[in-house]
Amino acid sequence: GAGVSQSPSNKVTEKGKDVELRCDPISGHTALYWYRQSLGQGLEFLIYFQGNSAPDKSGLPSDRFSAERTGGSVSTLTIQRTQQEDSAVYLCASSGGSNQPQHFGDGTRLSIL
Amino acid sequence: QKEVEQNSGPLSVPEGAIASLNCTYSDRGSQSFFWYRQYSGKSPELIMFIYSNGDKEDGRFTAQLNKASQYVSLLIRDSQPSDSATYLCAVTMPGGYGNKLVFGAGTILRVKS
Numbered sequence: 158g159a160g161v162s163q164s165p166s167n168k169v170t171e172k173g174k175d176v177e178l179r180c181d182p183i184s185g186h187t188a189l190y191w192y193r194q195s196l197g198q199g200l201e202f203l204i205y206f207q208g209n210s211a212p213d214k215s216g217l218p219s220d221r222f223s224a225e226r227t228g229g230s231v232s233t234l235t236i237q238r239t240q241q242e243d244s245a246v247y248l249c250a251s252s253g254g255s256n257q258p259q260h261f262g263d264g265t266r267l268s269i270l
Numbered sequence: 271q272k273e274v275e276q277n278s279g280p281l282s283v284p285e286g287a288i289a290s291l292n293c294t295y296s297d298r299g300s301q302s303f304f305w306y307r308q309y310s311g312k313s314p315e316l317i318m319f320i321y322s323n324g325d326k327e328d329g330r331f332t333a334q335l336n337k338a339s340q341y342v343s344l345l346i347r348d349s350q351p352s353d354s355a356t357y358l359c360a361v362t363m364p365g366g367y368g369n370k371l372v373f374g375a376g377t378i379l380r381v382k383s
Binding site: 190192199200202205213248252255256257258259260261262263264 | 301302304312313314315316319321358360362369370371372373374375376
């Protein structure tokens with residue numbers, strides 16, 4: 158079956174612009190995570206959606222970052238007024254629920270000029 | 271104390287040797303434990319998961335879990351140069367919304383031919 162799908166795969170934009178990153182999880186997966194990974198660094202947790210519960214937003218680095226998950230499926234991560242330090246690979250993962258393995262998408266490589 | 275700790279490495283082993291990767295975690299209530307492999311420029315790939323104390327074997331990989339010591343390890347037998355990658359330990363943390371999965375920073379493994 159289809160895995161986690163992320164789009165776009167690459168995004169180059171100018172500082173100050175807003176960007177939207179999309180994640181389409183594996184069908185039926187109730188949990189969805191967003192991570193950020195800078196070059197040579199580990200995974201930085203951003204936000205976690207589990208079913209209909211309020212999301213865990215504890216990893217969002219600033220109020221410029223927001224995410225939503227519509228209908229318990231597709232998620233969009235929005236970064237407003239982008240800064241150069243936002244340049245990174247943004248990874249999405251989904252799982253069948255608590256205690257289940259996460260499966261990652263291929264990521265979106267974001268470059269802020 | 272970090273929630274999930276790994277030695278950053280690099281861990282260097284000769285081809286054919288056993289590579290031993292270690293991970294400790296902070297919460298005694300954690301129930302699920304995962305090992306991911308991440309090649310440079312790629313997204314993490316699930317290679318093992320373990321839920322119960324003891325050993326779990328899958329091909330050349332063995333995951334070992336000791337909940338009393340809050341320790342999980344990954345053994346790679348007959349290491350190959352293609353095993354060279356960063357290995358990420360991930361542990362579900364109870365509480366909050368459905369056992370959020372927390373990643374360690376990863377151990378770099380280098381297998382020398």
